[in-house]
Amino acid sequence: MGKDPEEKEDEKLTEELMKKLDEQPFYENKLEWADDPETETVFVTALENFELPSGREIEEGKAYEVTAELAEKLIGIGEREEGFVRHGFKCPKCKEIMREEKEPYECLNPNCNRKKLNPIHPHSAPEVEEALRNNYRFMSVRESIQKNKTPIVYMYVGDQWIKEGVEGFVKEKAAQLRPHSRSRLRSEVFKNIVEKSQVPQKRLGAPKEKVVVENGVLDLSHNPLELGDHDPDLKATSKVNARWNPDAEAPKFEKLVSNLFPREKDRERIQKLLGTALVTEKLHKKGAVIVGPTDSGKSTFAKIIRGVLGDDSVESESLSDLATTRWAGIALLDSKLNIAYEMTSGRIGNGLNELKKILAGEETKVEDKGTPKIEIKPYTEHLYCANQTPQVERQAQAFWRRWFVIETRDSIPKEEQDPDIVDKILENEREGVLNWMVEGYLKFKENGNKFTHPQNWTDSRSLWLGWGDSIQRFIEDCIEEGPREKYTPSLVYDLYLEYCHARPRLEPGSQRNLTSRIKRMVPFASYSNKYRFEGDSKDRVQKRGFKGIHINVGKLGTPLSDRLSSDLGKKEGERRVKSGKVMTKRYEGPVPNLPSDTYVVTEKFKHGDKIFEEGEKITDDGDLSESMEGAIEKAVERGYAEKLESSGGGGGGEDDRSLAQKDKVRRLYEIVRELQDEHELGALLSAVKSEAEAEAISPGFVDEFVEMEKEKGRILTHEDGEYVEVVDH
Missing domain, CATH: 3.40.50.300 (P-loop containing nucleotide triphosphate hydrolases)
Incomplete structure (x- = not known):
């Protein structure tokens, strides 16, 4: 006697479902589903054992992750103890199956009043953890498991082990398996997975010459090279984002x-x-x-x-x-x-x-x-x-x-x-x-x-130093060992400016930065305030300076250094090196005039053991200690001293500023322009000072800059000077 046509259709549908069951629950790259906004996945729990076409088995009571589309069909199979449920409870008395997300108060069978029901889907933390480990592979680094610390945990996805976002993923899936659960249960699930999947850190990573590529595992130890299948047991934690094709070429590359x-x-x-x-x-x-x-x-x-x-x-x-x-x-x-x-x-x-x-x-x-x-x-x-x-x-x-x-x-x-x-x-x-x-x-x-x-x-x-900043390149190109020679910092700075001028793309730094970097970077350079330099007379002047270095002026690359390379220039250069005088005060060349900064004391103050009296003048020619330079800056800021107009040639106008001063002014304009877009009223002055201080520009200099440029109409201030703004004409 033949089968009813509807029975044949149900049987055919069952075979199709069996085939899909043979693929989806055991798919290694389920994160692809998560990345696809059109694909929703759910967990279903088997109500009976199934033997699949491949020989795999679906076991009763175990949860499997499948697409929502497949789950809907699986859950619709059978109304008794067969098929699948997403969430459900079973009455131990009458064996009634209730496909409910939350546990009913009592058995829904009107002929049964049993109140304590058994969950069919994973319910406790150990059950949820087991369900996740049945669907995913996890691996935790044993050495990273410590109290009150976040362990390093990997999950196998498709063809490699990844560690980003694993904890969040586990807790999200735990909530999917056990809706309305508390965070404590989800944390316990993650903790159980960590404890049961430990691997020593030294065992992570594929064997040395096995390279995971898109289409398999390339073995570089074989000749000819061999391509094998992806294998989670290799514990490969990195992968190449390309397929292996021995015939591929790359002419453009x-x-x-x-x-x-x-x-x-x-x-x-x-x-x-x-x-x-x-x-x-x-x-x-x-x-x-x-x-x-x-x-x-x-x-x-x-x-x-x-x-x-x-x-x-x-x-x-x-x-x-x-x-x-x-x-x-x-x-x-x-x-x-x-x-x-x-x-x-x-x-x-x-x-x-x-x-x-x-x-x-x-x-x-x-x-x-x-x-x-x-x-x-x-x-x-x-x-x-x-x-x-x-x-x-x-x-x-x-x-x-x-x-x-x-x-x-x-x-x-x-x-x-x-x-x-x-x-x-x-x-x-x-x-x-x-x-x-x-x-x-x-x-x-x-x-x-x-x-x-x-x-x-x-x-x-x-090569490294030659591609450094201007100071690094100057040190590499021009500074050599010269045990008997001495240089004042101001002379070194002048020569450095010559070097930068010959290379327009190089931005010169400050004298302080140059001096500091030479002391730090040049192992044979000695620096002291007890070196004596010959003056214009036979008197010997004690100043700060370098000893043990020789500056090869032939590598400066300017007309000035060419003159110094001549016989007459060499003699003059040697004389001026010994005297410690600033070269650019004698020669007219590409380096602008570099006057000394002079300050007058307006109110008596003390620095260390020295007392500065009212009316006393202090000259900063570049040889002052960093401590003294800082004391002068503070004295100016507090009104104990004032800076006099530059005396180094010309009429004291804007064009007579030293190169270092011009660089500071130029940089301050850049800082203000960079910061003034952050507020409607302009750049916050405190932020300007902070940025400037990082580049060795004192807060006092910033205040002086603002006042001078404000008088010239180039800077505007707002909110009683709290904000500054560049006026671009």
């Missing part, structure tokens, strides 16, 4: 590389270094800094590399943060590459020993806010781009040996630039760029895990 790095040695260095970023072990102790002018293509190259490796495998921590900031190191966990499109030009400062350890891949302790410290061996490679390198002291060989400093070509003319080149290469040559990196790794490996063309540490240092 390789042309860009050839144009960007004119020297073949540099091209080979950068290819091998980026090739080693693919593996999970630091095979050398190098990082790379690409230096060159704006619009040379540095950041374009870096963006392409980032696009191939993928945002999940690339970080952007600055050198100074890695060296000095407490939280920066944790970013290197799971990162293949750390890229900065533009290095900050400030000082790296302390912590360089820590930075050297990171570059070498040595064990280092890292932590995130709210998490405990853990010890890692970072395998991250480092690539930085710079128009101007950060300030670094003249370190020992160990620091400079850590770097490849690679120069680019000149800027690309605007008409030759392609603003879409990054998108074009990533769209058409992504797989070919990956092949270029793989080739770099294999070359490095064939050479015994060594670079074919190592860079001498002195070349690295020279």
Whole structure:
């Protein structure tokens, strides 16, 4: 006897549902559903055992996450003890199943008055935790599990383990499984998952030469290379954002590389270094800094590399943060590459020993806010781009040996630039760029895990310092060791200004900053207030100054230095070096007049053991101690002293300001313009002073600037001077 047609249709539907059940609950990349706003997922609990076409089993009492569309069909199967429920309770007395989200007061069977019902769906914290672990894979770092600290927890998604947002995800799913539950239950669920999925930190990461790519796991240890399936047991915590295709090419990218790095040695260095970023072990102790002018293509190259490796495998921590900031190191966990499109030009400062350890891949302790410290061996490679390198002291060989400093070509003319080149290469040559990196790794490996063309540490240092700010470049280019020579700070500053004038793109700094940087950066420079310099007569004058340095005036690059390079100029230069006199007071040249600042005491005050009487004059010729300079500034601010008009030539007008003063005025105008857009009334004067003080411009100078420019109609003040505004004519 044949089956009823409706029964056949139900059976066919059941087979289709079985097929979907064989796919959805066991799908590894369920986060794709979460990213799709049109896809809603729910958990359903099986009321009976099902054997699926693949041989897998759906077990009675277990919860499975499926799409809402499939869940609706599954829940509609059967009205008795079969099929699925989203939420439900079962009467232990009459076996009635109640498909209710909240527990009924009593059994809904009119013939039964049982009040205590058994939940079918996961109800307690251990049940919810078990349901989540049945649907997702979790992995917690054992060393990070400490009381009152947030542990590091990973979740497997599709083809790699990720750690961002796992706690929030777990609690969200717990609330979905157990609606109307308290936060305490959700926190307990997360805690249980952490405790039951512990893995030692050293076991994280795929084996050294296994690289997770979009279409599998590339094994670099085999020849020829092999591509395997994705495997959660590899514990791979980073992935390359490209497919492996051994036949792919990248002609546009390789042309860009050839144009960007004119020297073949540099091209080979950068290819091998980026090739080693693919593996999970630091095979050398190098990082790379690409230096060159704006619009040379540095950041374009870096963006392409980032696009191939993928945002999940690339970080952007600055050198100074890695060296000095407490939280920066944790970013290197799971990162293949750390890229900065533009290095900050400030000082790296302390912590360089820590930075050297990171570059070498040595064990280092890292932590995130709210998490405990853990010890890692970072395998991250480092690539930085710079128009101007950060300030670094003249370190020992160990620091400079850590770097490849690679120069680019000149800027690309605007008409030759392609603003879409990054998108074009990533769209058409992504797989070919990956092949270029793989080739770099294999070359490095064939050479015994060594670079074919190592860079001498002195070349690295020279290139780094040569692409620094004006002070750093002056120190590198012009200051040499000269044990018997002495220079006053003002003479050094004049020579430095000559150097900057010959290079219009360099912004000169202040004399104080120059003096401080030489003391800090030049190991053979001695500085004291007890050195004696020859005066115009036979008297010897005791002044502050440098000893142990020689300034090579032949490298200043100005007509003045050309004269000094002549026989007559050399003699005059040597005489003036010995006398400690300011060179620009004798020669007319590109350096403007630099008068001394003179102050008159208007009311007696004391600094240290010295008492300054009313009417006494104080001259600041650049040789005063920092303490004394600060005392003068405070005396002016409090009305104990006044600054006299400049006496260094001319009529005392605006054009007679020293270069340092003009730089301060120019910078103050820039600061006010930058800040005045933040308030309707203009720039907050206290904020201007704060910004100025960071650049060694005193609050007193700011007040004087405001008053002078206000009188000339260039500055407006509002709210009794609380706000200032530039008047642009």
